[in-house]
Amino acid sequence: MCGSKKLETVVDLGVQGLSGVFPKENEPDPIKAPLQLVFCNDCNLVQLGHTIPPKLLYGDTYGYRSGVNCTMTTHLQEIAAKIEEKIKLDNYDVVLDIGSN
Incomplete structure (x- = not known):
């Protein structure tokens, strides 16, 4: 670096x-x-x-692309749902995911 x-x-x-x-x-x-x-x-x-x-x-x-198959798409949706349960977002909040796989 x-x-x-x-x-x-x-x-x-x-x-x-x-x-x-x-x-x-x-x-x-x-x-x-x-x-x-x-x-x-x-x-x-x-x-x-x-x-x-x-x-x-x-x-x-x-x-390991997010839209490559149904299993991967479902897996990532489940991760997002778990995060939403823990972090209460407002309507105008933005979440940025950069390479967290």
Whole structure:
């Protein structure tokens, strides 16, 4: 985040296949990439050690889209209903969900 190169490896899980990528039968296996958690000694941020291009992570076969099937849609509606039970919203309140899956 801060651009520092003073990164210390916290956890190294080696090279892993990208998750959420479900190739079709005639397509090659998912791309593999290093999976490391690193700590920045300058700004104290803990982050992934490698950046994967979004197009590779969220391609055409990405399985966790909200409208992909009835099961997922129902699941997300149930989550929203549980939140509404706990938090009383007024008519003009706005809820913004950013990548909380």
